[in-house]
Amino acid sequence: MKLVGEKGVQRILMITALSAISSLLLIALFIFSEGLPFIFNYGVGNFLLANEWDPSTGHFGIFPMIMSSVWVTLGAMVVGAPLGIAGAIFLSEYASPIIMKIVKPTIELLAAIPSVVYGFIGVMVLAPIIRNNLGGPGLSLLAGCIILGIMILPTVISISIDSILAVPRSYREGSLALGATTWQTTHMVTIKAARSGIVASIILGLGRAIGETMAVIMVAGNSVNIPNSALDSVRTLTANIALEMSYATGMHREALFATGVILFIIIMILNSIASVAIRNRNAKK
Amino acid sequence: MNIKFKIENLSVYFGKEQFLNNVNLEIEANKILGIIGPSGSGKSTLLGALNRMNELEPHCRTEGTVLMDGVDINSSTYDVINLRKKVGIVFAMPVPLPMSIYENVVYGVRLSGVNDKKKLDELVEKSLTEAFLWNEVKDRLNLSGLRISGGQQQRLCLARVLAMEPEAILLDEPSSGLDPISTSKIEDALNQLKEKYTIVLVTNNTKQAARISDNTAYFLLGDMIEVGSTKQIFTAPLKKETDDYITGRFG
Amino acid sequence: MRVNPKYTQWGAVTILTGATIFTILILVFIIFFILEKGLPVLGLSFLTENPQEMGKAGGIFPTLIGTIILPVFALLIATPLGISTSVYLAEYTKETRITKVIRFGTDCLAGIPSIIFGLFGYIFFVITLGLGWSILSGGLTLAVMVLPTIIRTSEEAIRAVPNSYRKVSFSLGASRWQTVKKVVLPNALPGIVTGIMLSVGRSIGETAAVIFTAGSSLRIPSSVFDSTRTMAVHFYILAREGISSENAYGTAATLIIAVLFVNLLAYYTMHRFIAKRS
Numbered sequence: 001m002k003l004v005g006e007k008g009v010q011r012i013l014m015i016t017a018l019s020a021i022s023s024l025l026l027i028a029l030f031i032f033s034e035g036l037p038f039i040f041n042y043g044v045g046n047f048l049l050a051n052e053w054d055p056s057t058g059h060f061g062i063f064p065m066i067m068s069s070v071w072v073t074l075g076a077m078v079v080g081a082p083l084g085i086a087g088a089i090f091l092s093e094y095a096s097p098i099i100m101k102i103v104k105p106t107i108e109l110l111a112a113i114p115s116v117v118y119g120f121i122g123v124m125v126l127a128p129i130i131r132n133n134l135g136g137p138g139l140s141l142l143a144g145c146i147i148l149g150i151m152i153l154p155t156v157i158s159i160s161i162d163s164i165l166a167v168p169r170s171y172r173e174g175s176l177a178l179g180a181t182t183w184q185t186t187h188m189v190t191i192k193a194a195r196s197g198i199v200a201s202i203i204l205g206l207g208r209a210i211g212e213t214m215a216v217i218m219v220a221g222n223s224v225n226i227p228n229s230a231l232d233s234v235r236t237l238t239a240n241i242a243l244e245m246s247y248a249t250g251m252h253r254e255a256l257f258a259t260g261v262i263l264f265i266i267i268m269i270l271n272s273i274a275s276v277a278i279r280n281r282n283a284k285k
Numbered sequence: 286m287n288i289k290f291k292i293e294n295l296s297v298y299f300g301k302e303q304f305l306n307n308v309n310l311e312i313e314a315n316k317i318l319g320i321i322g323p324s325g326s327g328k329s330t331l332l333g334a335l336n337r338m339n340e341l342e343p344h345c346r347t348e349g350t351v352l353m354d355g356v357d358i359n360s361s362t363y364d365v366i367n368l369r370k371k372v373g374i375v376f377a378m379p380v381p382l383p384m385s386i387y388e389n390v391v392y393g394v395r396l397s398g399v400n401d402k403k404k405l406d407e408l409v410e411k412s413l414t415e416a417f418l419w420n421e422v423k424d425r426l427n428l429s430g431l432r433i434s435g436g437q438q439q440r441l442c443l444a445r446v447l448a449m450e451p452e453a454i455l456l457d458e459p460s461s462g463l464d465p466i467s468t469s470k471i472e473d474a475l476n477q478l479k480e481k482y483t484i485v486l487v488t489n490n491t492k493q494a495a496r497i498s499d500n501t502a503y504f505l506l507g508d509m510i511e512v513g514s515t516k517q518i519f520t521a522p523l524k525k526e527t528d529d530y531i532t533g534r535f536g
Numbered sequence: 537m538r539v540n541p542k543y544t545q546w547g548a549v550t551i552l553t554g555a556t557i558f559t560i561l562i563l564v565f566i567i568f569f570i571l572e573k574g575l576p577v578l579g580l581s582f583l584t585e586n587p588q589e590m591g592k593a594g595g596i597f598p599t600l601i602g603t604i605i606l607p608v609f610a611l612l613i614a615t616p617l618g619i620s621t622s623v624y625l626a627e628y629t630k631e632t633r634i635t636k637v638i639r640f641g642t643d644c645l646a647g648i649p650s651i652i653f654g655l656f657g658y659i660f661f662v663i664t665l666g667l668g669w670s671i672l673s674g675g676l677t678l679a680v681m682v683l684p685t686i687i688r689t690s691e692e693a694i695r696a697v698p699n700s701y702r703k704v705s706f707s708l709g710a711s712r713w714q715t716v717k718k719v720v721l722p723n724a725l726p727g728i729v730t731g732i733m734l735s736v737g738r739s740i741g742e743t744a745a746v747i748f749t750a751g752s753s754l755r756i757p758s759s760v761f762d763s764t765r766t767m768a769v770h771f772y773i774l775a776r777e778g779i780s781s782e783n784a785y786g787t788a789a790t791l792i793i794a795v796l797f798v799n800l801l802a803y804y805t806m807h808r809f810i811a812k813r814s
Contacts, residue, residue: 006711006712006713009712009713010624010628010712012620013620013621013623013624013628014624014628014629014634016616016617016620016621016624017620017621017624017625017638018638019617019621019683020621020638020641020642020645020683020684020687021637021638021640021641021642022641023641023645023680023683024641024644024645024648025641026656026660027645027648027652027653027656027680030656030659030660030664031652031655031656031659034659082555083555083558083559084559086551086552086555086556087552087555087556087559089552090549090552090553090555090556091556094549094552094553095556103556103560105803106560106563107559107560107563109563109796109799110559110562110563112734112737112738112741112795112796112798112799113563113566113567113741113792113795114740114741114742114743114768114791114795115741115743115744116741116743116768116771116772116775116788116791117566117570117741117771117788117791117792118566119772119775120570120771120775120784120788121566121569121570123775124569124781125569150562153559153562157559180541181541181542181544181545182545183541183544183545183548183549184541184544184545186548187548204647207647207649208649210649211647211648211649211650211651211652212649213649213650213651213743213744214743214744214772217776218772218775218776238649238651238744241651241654241655242651242654242744242747245654245655245658245748246747246748256655257655257659260651260652260655263649263651263652264648264652267647267648267649267652268644270647271643271644271647274647275640275643336707338703338706338707341703341706343630366709366710366711367709369706369707369708369709370708370709373707373708374707376700376703376704376707378700380698380700380701380703380704382701382704382705382719383701383722383723392705392708392710392718393708393709393710396708396709396710396711396714396718397709442704445708446708449708449709
């Protein structure tokens with residue numbers, strides 16, 4: 001390193017350190033430059049609020065996809081958030097350290113399973129159960145919610161655990177000393193103190209669910225409509241991009257990038273909220 | 286009398302807090318200067334000013350001058366890396382780097398680009414011998430430095446400094462966590478080393494200062510109260526504060 | 537009406553325990569379901585033979601190649617960038633506006649869904665840079681995708697190196713870079729390796745970002761400009777187009793085993809690392 005010297009090393013490191021932020025800017029630049037002109041030419045209202053998506057006739061309304069994404073994501077929260085938060089509370093407050101040590105990495109393995117495998121399980125196991133017991137096509141909003149709910153568990157659990165463990169011991173000891181049971185302590189003191197971190201875990205879970213693609217394509221059925229019931233087949237924003245990208249050209253392709261722009265904006269908003277919530281958590285420590 | 290360090294009006298601040306207050310002190314070459322005083326008196330900060338380790342802490346500010354052989358070590362043209370090679374330090378807690386005993390000793394030398402095996406071998410033997418450690422570890426130089434006793438680790442840290450062939454050695458309470466036997470070995474080593482080096486020994490143990498230092502300085506709350514020959518400080522201190530401290534009436 | 541706190545306590549603990557067990561059962565079920573159906577298909581010939589009729593029969597050999605090459609390529613790019621970013625953040629600066637921007641960028645990048653990476657990789661690497669559907673395009677896209685993981689885990693590992701080591705190194709006349717090279721990085725290595733493993737695991741399982749950038753050719757690639765198909769993409773195509781559920785299960789089993797192996801290796805490294813630290 002005599003060649004460049006200390007100052008040189010520092011400069012090189014600083015330049016490489018800009019790689020992540022420049023990648024982000026590059027991604028934003030290219031997605032937006034492909035998608036934004038379309039949105040303005042086609043009309044923001046027409047694009048976001050129209051119901052008809054038919055590339056062959058030049059109709060590019062993504063309102064059904066937006067609604068589907070919203071419903072799938074909310075449904076995933078209903079499935080995943082209570083389960084995940086309950087698991088996080090159990091592991092951090094009630095389980096012995098040994099169980100925590102074994103179970104936490106096991107649950108994190110859930111995050112390692114490829115999304116196509118989740119999708120496949122949804123198709124082979126979940127969809128038939130829904131079809132046979134509740135009717136409808138099986139590949140549906142409900143199937144999407146359940147699979148995504150499972151997929152966000154590791155995110156919700158590990159960030160919630162971190163937040164709960166960040167609550168100072170003295171809070172709990174104070175409550176226990178006043179004669180509260182451990183559960184009273186948990187729900188009246190600990191969870192309250194860990195609230196912003198738990199919220200962050202849910203928002204990051206939301207981000208993961210709304211951005212998930214392959215699993216949703218496989219289980220949600222993919223027909224373009226605003227869902228009337230949980231058993232309807234739906235197509236999310238992500239599915240819309242992935243399904244048609246391989247053959248889209250011209251305006252159609254621009255419309256798909258425009259869909260990407262909307263997705264990008266939603267994700268950025270969710271991430272910013274989550275990072276503020278996490279900063280609140282850390283500031284409290 | 287040969288002066289190694291001449292400290293003039295030295296004040297050191299960390300953030301808003303002042304750790305040293307207008308200290309003036311001369312440190313003789315080839316002598317052991319003992320620095321005593323209760324904790325928080327600025328003893329360690331003084332050592333940090335002599336090899337500019339202080340500036341690694343955030344928000345450190347230094348005023349006044351420190352001359353080494355008549356040269357201002359805080360001047361912007363002074364090479365701090367060279368300074369640290371010339372002024373070695375042994376910290377209170379022994380911190381061997383997580384590598385073998387051998388590699389610990391030659392760490393600093395290798396940084397200067399010395400890689401000749403024979404030269405390094407000689408240096409390892411010489412430094413470990415000077416630190417009174419050679420006989421205990423000569424058969425296991427490849428053992429991790431973390432796997433020897435605390436007393437041995439501290440002597441390894443001393444050997445690591447000696448291998449640099451410095452001009453001055455700073456010791457920051459080097460025997461605070463050690464047993465009496467290890468302590469006496471370190472003191473034996475220091476007694477021999479002062480022929481070659483200037484030694485500054487910070488200690489909480491006034492008896493240790495009385496045993497081995499030639500001169501002694503007493504610090505209290507960032508002020509240097511008094512400095513003189515060890516004999517004079519311990520038998521006829523000029524200041525009441527010094528007397529209170531060494532006779533154990535302090536606080 | 538007031539319920540005895542003892543009963544609510546008992547009820548709450550039961551529910552919490554139940555939720556945790558249920559979560560674990562889901563994981564166990566997924567793994568066993570895939571392995572039970574897939575292992576009978578899985579054999580040496582399945583791994584070493586070329587697929588026939590688009591994967592309806594035969595093995596998955598070319599997809600194994602793709603599954604190895606793409607993550608390796610991605611990590612070759614992302615690892616040096618990620619580590620040097622983390623060294624910069626942890627060793628070379630205090631918290632400034634620049635580090636805040638870098639951290640924010642890293643967090644945002646980590647949250648971007650893989651389909652967006654797919655879109656970006658397609659328009660940037662495949663079209664704009666003219667690299668086509670290729671190992672190069674796919675690898676670069678994956679590299680951008682795993683970069684935040686590597687930055688975060690490396691930074692954590694670097695910060696876990698005791699400060700006393702740095703102090704000793706500086707006191708012996710080391711420069712900052714020498715300290716990083718000789719003391720900090722060797723001691724952070726296991727943690728850094730864990731991050732790399734997790735990234736490999738994520739790359740192996742990735743579909744959306746790969747299918748639009750590396751394509752889905754079943755030929756064995758002869759250069760980085762050739763298209764390739766990973767196991768995950770192959771599995772997706774087999775399952776979605778209903779080509780062969782038998783081979784789909786076999787591919788899924790291979791995929792699961794590969795991903796679990798890489799992740800367990802990562803946890804093992806991390807565990808050893810933590811054990812050594814304490």
